[in-house]
Amino acid sequence: MTQFLDISGLCARIDADGQEKEILKGVDLSIPPGEVHAIMGPNGSGKSTLSYVLAGREDYEVTAGSVTFQGQDLLGMEPEERAAAGLFLAFQSPIELPGVNNANFLRTAVNAVRRARGQDELDAVAFLKTARAAAKDLSMAPDMLKRNVNVGFSGGEKKRNEVLQMTLLEPSFAILDETDSGLDVDALRIVAEGVNRLRSPSFSALVITHHQRLLDYLVPDRIHVMAQGRIIHSGGPELAQQIDREGYTRFLAEAAAA
């Protein structure tokens, strides 16, 4: 128990075309304050499901286990309450919102969490100043604030927009679900720097990735291997290179033997 984020025995299923499918089968994971952890694992191991369940997506049904976030029962909270409490999910496939202006969207979100956190709302001028500076740090084109949310954005622009939202919402815990997928090396570095800027004793992150490359820029404190709905192995940052060299076969075999 870390008293920050503690996931214990978490099981969840989804109703897929009328058939219930068990995806998380007893996830145990603790992340202390101020640490960045990574989850790696083969496709279909439940990594994205874990991120959605933590963020509160309703189409997953939690069947067992618990998640405590800063002393609160996370699973009992609405998605917006989780955001206000400091949780942020950077989507693997960010959603397009036609007809919704990006700057308005960002300001609405920022002021919603500020309200919920008992902070003063930002007026339009103050907000735009902050948002422009944050967008510039992420090398985003200035017009991206004026466009509709993610509509017509390239894959890389969408991911940067996720990191922009994360920066402005000031979470204490961020989940980055394959934020590196579809990024070229330069974009990868910019995104990683964006996350690194937030690193502090009061910020933790869970980075879901397939590639060791992101972890070169965003060095994690711990790496967990996930397979078949469970964490089957945990280690230090050196685990990334090992997985890159050897794949998951050995961990899968060990888990099967255990």
Next chain:
Amino acid sequence: MSAITQDRSGTLAPFGARLDGLTDSVRKAAIGALHKSGLPDRRVEEWRYTSLRFLAETPLAAPADIYDVAQVQAQLENLGLSTGPLADLPRLVFVNGRYAEAFSVPPADVEVSFFAKTQTFGTLSCPDRDPLTALNAALATDGAQLHVPAGKKAGHVLLVSLGQTDASVSFHPRHSVTLEEGAELTLISIQAGQGRYLHNPVLEISVAAQANLRHVTLQAEGQDAACLATTYAQVAERGTYDSFVLGLGGALSRQEIHARLAAPFAIVHVNGAQMLGSRQIGDVTSVITHAAPDCTSRQTVRNVLDGHARGVFQGKVYVDRVAQKTDGYQMNQALLLSENAEIDAKPELEIYADDVKCSHGATVGALDEDQLFYLRSRGVPDAEARQILIHAFLDEALGLIEDETARTLCTQMLARSFPVAGENA
């Protein structure tokens, strides 16, 4: 013999003796047509989705000549016509179908006369075919007749209709708008009121060559009212009729338009949006006739339906044999916010020319769960997230209003009626 005994359908009973003893030939012909058809019921194809049973429930008297001045002032204020950008525009205000001079500011660049004085019916309407138009012809007492001379750029005119009654009444304004060659006008029609009434206007529009009429209608009738409006528009060579209807009010509303592209390169836009809740019924019916080659028509209608509301879209595009190179587009989209809301969409293409580009479609759906979750995961509360998505859906339609003043009015009125939406969400 009284009108009632001749009314074989029984549907004219609410109008009682008001249909008796009319002598004018147009009115007599209209009553003859009405007696033959009665008011339509749902066995009539054009009225299959919209019942007029609402009208049968109580007698609909002629409105009293007097009205409460303070109430009219309050209504105008409520519509944003007392202060702000709309307050300075020329306006023609009708209360219970009668011209209210005290509240009106006639436009400088438009010749205005009134049906009450001229008693002239236009030639575009079809009382023989359309029973509500026949009813209007029989009972019309007043209406604005606007004439914009050739080449005149006449700016804005507001045409305001207010219903204000304690009794159940009906009024049947007879309006017309004529733009001579190269003339321009932006007409903003506002339909509002309180009490139980039937507002049954007929509007005849004639757009001459190279003239341009922008026409935005805000239907914000009282919640116990019925608004059955029929517009007939004819557009000549290279003329444009660009219309938009925003439907928010009324227990029952139908905005029916018959637009005829009569000469080459004419353009007609019949766009709209409606947001309805509780048990409101809102019907958008259009017949666009391409009677000449090289014309363009556009129709995009978006519906947001909550509670037990029902939206009806009937859109027919008729392309005559001579109307080659027709470019037609028609789309109806509906967002259903409750399981009890309903949309009936009937898009129709009838094409007799062989070299045309025509497309149409209809979509219906609920709010997108992925979009909703995305917003909520950013801290936006559920109710606010829903409103953002509904706004976004309608904003894309409102963006079709070219005139900024009219668009701002519609955006504001839409925002104000939002608390209604979301019930039973």
